[in-house]
Amino acid sequence: MAGEDIIGAVYQAVLDGEEDAAGKATTAAMEAGLDPMRVLNEGGAKAIRLVGERFANFEIYLPELMLSADAMKAMMNVLLPVLKRQGTPQSRKGRILIGTVAGDVHDIGKNLVSALLAANGFEVVDVGVNVPSNRFLDEADKVQADILALSALMSTSAYYQEEIIKYLVDSRQREKYFVVVGGGPVTPEWARQIGADGYGRTAQDAVKLCEELMRLKRSQSKPEQTLVFA
Amino acid sequence: MISILDILERAHNGPVCKVKDWDSKVVPKAIAEKLKKYGLTRTCDPAQPIATDDDLLDRYFQAGYELAHEVGMLCQDTERIVQVSEKELQQSLMNARSQITLGRGLDQVTMYSRRPEDSIKPLYQSPLAIAADEDIWSRLLEGIASNRLIDVLETPSLITAYGQKVLANTPLETLVGSLEVAKRDEVLRKVSRPGMPTVGIQSSTTYHAQLGAFNVGNTFTDVALVLSPFELKTSYSALHKAVQALNAGGLIRSGTPSMIGGYAGPPEGAAVANIASTLLQFPVHSAAFAAGSMMDLRYNGNCGREGLWALGTSTQALARNTNVVISKIVESVCGPGTEAFLYELAAGHIVLTVSGASASTGPRSAGGKVINHLTPLECWYSAAVFKAAAGMTREQGNEILEQLIPKYEKLLPHPPLGGSFQELFDVEKLQPKPEWEAMVGNVTRELAQMGLKVEM
Known part of the structure; x- marks a missing residue:
């Protein structure tokens, strides 16, 4: 799979609230040597912003929000050790x-x-x-x-x-x-x-x-x- | 016939399900399937808060009924599903009472199963458990109980017991239960309504206060209040209360709330969940009558258009298809001393009466957020409006709602919280202060012009 496709899979998994798929796609991204910050920004973070907007507009509800948040966590659990090894400042807010x-x-x-x-x-x-x-x-x-x-x-x-x-x-x-x-x-x-x-x-x-x-x-x-x- | 022992066995040994999976997957998926199967998606019409399509209402009932016996309730302590078969559910509903007599002597009242547009007057249970200081609690309750528009007495919630803060899950809760009952019974004698029916225990939502005080010693409380969290859940705390009430010869009013935007999803999903949870109160909690509130996550109340619609739709669906006695709550968020509060209460109670609720508990003054923000006047007013709407058609109800809702709906996200009992009432004379009384008088006259004659 090309880099764009893998990041697309991360994005889609977070958007759909698929925890396992988010973890697997992020692992695939790391194995393919993609920049973890790119996976974060163009994949999970982009998807979760959209999820937040949809929730604010009442287009989706609490269960979807919870599942997307879990998928985001699954993605971060793969990315964080890599970011740490690279010495990249961790993007989590707190x-x-x-x-x-x-x-x-x-x-x-x-x-x-x-x-x-x-x-x-x-x-x-x-x-x-x-x-x-x-x-x-x-x-x-x-x-x-x-x-x-x-x-x-x-x-x-x-x-x-x-x-x-x-x-x-x-x-x-x-x-x-x-x-x-x-x-x-x-x-x-x-x-x-x-x-x-x-x-x-x-x-x-x-x-x-x-x-x-x-x-x-x-x-x-x-x-x-x-x-x-x- | 299913027994409480069967329920306890299932709470201990039923199929395993994590609470998080129940909330985020099992319940939302099952509700979504029912909405699709019965063509209920996007049927909420905010322009018409009281639904008038009987076929639609009956499909809502079928969806909720199926959800109840196919999904059941989760015991959140054991993470086991309490399943109830269709046959058991049917038997429970057939055995449920269609009328319930409460209280003694001259204070006795009867709560009836009602239909939408029914002319039978519903009963008002008051107040809701708004937190109040110990030193004004009795005076406040005296003001509420002294008016015969109030049929069943609940109480404000005592925030201290003998001056000590009542912490959840501590012996102070056990103590506050007996204090509440003693103070309440003294008030009943003082207002010459010794046989007035009562609901307890209000000062603690855990089971401790009830175990400590519900029909213990020489006291008598008619109805035990058994509540459990969103959505289609029970708990050992709720089941403790149910068992204790059955042991002590009390009736059970139980409910599990539903929330628009929460685990149940859209207003349509919340209505289906609310129907299912109401039905399950009978087999799971041995309910004599069912409660089960409706909330909207956006403002934590139910007097917005979607909230009223979902509240009315679930109530109508149940009232059309069962003979059970249903009690509901108008989840207002504005506070006493404000016109918005009076409009909110009027809208909510019109919806409930017209939809076929047997009873309502309230008012939820200031959304239950502010200590002492409760006065007897809004209790009397709510009871009067609730009863005055009996016999009104759904179309008439919608016409009045169309005038009422625009008066407060924009305020719901940041509601005015109004004033306290001491600020709005002459505590010594137990009379409303002139400004608050005049405000209620003005709104009552407005309601009369809209077609609702309220007698207080």
Whole structure:
């Protein structure tokens, strides 16, 4: 297969949300000696932009978005080691650990944010729902997250967002991560009250918020107050 | 006849399916197949939020019915599918009650299975579990329960128990359950409605509060609330509640919501999923009556055109083809003290009444997002509008909706959240403040000019 065809296969696999096909096409691209940045930009990134646009226009829905995000991850899992070996700066915007806090089994909002973040180039580690605070922190440490994204859909579970931030403060680890919060009962006032770094009202807001936080991180800065994207 | 033991066995031993595969592959694929098979693709008509094509509605029912017995529900704790055969589903629906009497003595009410355009008045259950501070909770509930337009009493959600924050999955949830019931029963005696039917437990959505307080000791709650997450899912938390309610002699109102733009896809897919999930409440959760909300992912409510259409379509399809008792929710997002909220509530409740809902729970003041943003006045108003629309035709409903929806639809993505109980109500006298009362009066007069006479 010619280079154009292989990149076309990567593009199509991500567009169609075919995880296995995306991994295989990307592997074929690397075996054919193609430039990984070209595969990324003309293949997966191009496709995922279109997926994002279609979702924003309600031409496709959450399942398609999730599947394309998974396909994008499969592509990146092949490309990243190659980029690292080449010494090419990694294109991922940042590493985000996301989950729904303890006592809360709601997943749809978290899945939407997770998929949109991945579609926008973030490396997303999704730890699922009903995640105890200590597990959140263990996982954040393990994956060396830049941002903790805490979702809650109940007023009784939103308290765990506060608990996690308080634990980070008390254990003198608050500077290690940015912490952002969202979900049904979560408001900008709540985010400010508990000392979160940011609040996103919608999934699109969450993406903008994380982009801004990573911009601040790259400039070795931090928000002076809770950033609100609403 | 399927029993709760059969369901528990299937939740433990049914076919394996990962939650992620269920959400992103199994359910979307099955819904897409049903939409194609029954010619339902792109049948949502935003210009006509209450569908009037009976053949179309019946095809929606068939699609949802097939989805229910072919796909079943996933237990998200075990990642096992709880399958229900067509015969078991049929038996459950045949055994389901077509009328349910709740409460005691003079406060007793009966909820009936209704048809679209039915003249039987539906019942209003109020309020929704909007979070409220402990110190004003009883006064707020007293204001709501004192009006006889409210048939069944639910409660706001207590955010603290004896001053301590109620954290999910902790013993504080068990404690808040008993506190809620004690405070509620005191309010019922105070407003002289001791036999008013009640639904619990509202202050915690996990099972802890219910295990701690539902019909424990000398208390009595008529209906247990069993809810599970999007889409066609159950959980051990929901099943815990179902088992406990059956043990304690309570009736079960259960529901699994559907979301436009979510796992179910377009409005048409959400309507089919909602029909299926409503039907499955009877065999899976031993429901006496079914709830099951409809949401639109874009603004987390259901009062936009597609949201109303999907809500009404699923309700009509069920009301035309079954004799079950259906309770639904108008998922408003605006807040008390705003006209947009009153228009939103009117539109949603007209759709539900005309579509054949037996009951509604609400109002969802400020989208349930802001503590204390709930007043008794919108509860009375919603109940009055809901009942006033009984007997209205679908065409009349659409004519009124055409005037109402443009008044608020652009605000849905950034809704005005309004004011709190303390800001809009005289808490001491339990009367609305003049501005809020006048606003409701003005909107009520507008509704009368549109053809809906609301009596409060």
